[in-house]
Amino acid sequence: MSTVKPTRTGDRQAGEGSPAYHHGNLREELVEQALKLAEEGGLLAVSVRAAARLAGVSPAAPFRHFPDKMTLMTAVAEEAMRRFRAEIALALAQEVDDDPMLRIRAIGRAYLDWARRNPTHFEIISSRRSIDFDGSPSLGRENAEIQAQIEALLLEAAQRGLLRCNDRHLIQIAARALVYGLARMLVDGHFPSWQVADADIEGTMAKVLDLFVDGLVKERPRPEL
């Protein structure tokens, strides 16, 4: 409509000022704009057409790169998961203590922190009915890598005789259920019912995580707090 149609495709340098008939990088930009829409307006604000609008292309253009909306959302989830995973890896790398349970706690904190700061992105990677999780090698791999790290830490904890329960797989599911539940309670808006003010959510989550981890270890009470 309003926009001129400069018939030059190239020159899409960093400036990205001049739209051309061929966008040059539409696929990635659609994912980026969808992430922005999610961040700013929640899941309901994410539509194929809105992403196309932001990218400056026609409503039909996205379907050249994604057969349907679910495939686009899967690509969005892949990028979100990449960031999620990177932040967890960073937190683990920054945890100096080598106590495996403390390292697991550090993962949990990073998990919760990311979810709190990126609620809609967390929602996107979590609702595996709205994305093709099984069809995405990247999603499966990154998810498995997080699980593998916790698994290794639990094995080490068991070898050090820290664990009260022998079924490590069960512990792992319980741990995931706890942090997932906390993150979901946040995303789904449950904390107001629990008299937890917004400012206290971070601290409450941390304390709940500590309570849970304490329940896993054998005897030694945690030194601090």
Place this chain on the structure above:
Amino acid sequence: MSTVKPTRTGDRQAGEGSPAYHHGNLREELVEQALKLAEEGGLLAVSVRAAARLAGVSPAAPFRHFPDKMTLMTAVAEEAMRRFRAEIALALAQEVDDDPMLRIRAIGRAYLDWARRNPTHFEIISSRRSIDFDGSPSLGRENAEIQAQIEALLLEAAQRGLLRCNDRHLIQIAARALVYGLARMLVDGHFPSWQVADADIEGTMAKVLDLFVDGLVKERPRPEL
């Protein structure tokens, strides 16, 4: 809710064969049909128009009873929550043991069982961004009643010296986070990533719940298992 107040529009007995201009009970039937749509086709299958179709009225008719879709979904959530709460109350009434932690475990099992058997209904009462939770006294009341029951049980457990941690409110949030996380993992389709077959989900959830409750109590290991 069984009793229909027959406003005598048109002989809508059990046969319900003769549609009349005035339905007579449209509000409740819309809620019922929406619940059925959710049960059979998931959240995506629930639309105002589909409910109207099933009720045999025009697409605009529902808007005489609900100002918008969210209000309808809130009414749906109220009915689902009523059933959810009733089942939890029943399970608690049927738990003979008076050990407060076992009674809490019974609530958790009923919670998980209902969510497993009614995943979309659970999703509806859980996603408080898609319903007007704060605007519904019924939703708030029933939710608060469940919390109050657990609170009382935790108080009793504390008085009996069963609890390892003094902060009961924190324990309560942790407990809710755990069962909510498990239920959400189920609803959101996470269990396949955990090598938990569908048939094992019920047992896995029960074991995770036990693991968590065991982590809360002071010393006494559970007798069974």
Place this chain on the structure above:
DNA sequence: CAATAAATGTAATCAATGATTACATGATTG
């Protein structure tokens, strides 16, 4: 009991969205 008001339903219509099809344009390459 009839007139009138209120409640409740319908028809028509609108805007937004996901999706498809036919066509246009630009890029790639033999």
Place this chain on the structure above:
DNA sequence: CAATCATGTAATCATTGATTACATTTATTG
């Protein structure tokens, strides 16, 4: 250069939430 493929547009469709004007049934009341 010309053929071919990738990538964009325009036009269109069905579905959905929502609104408005109108119709019909029920309730109220003089």
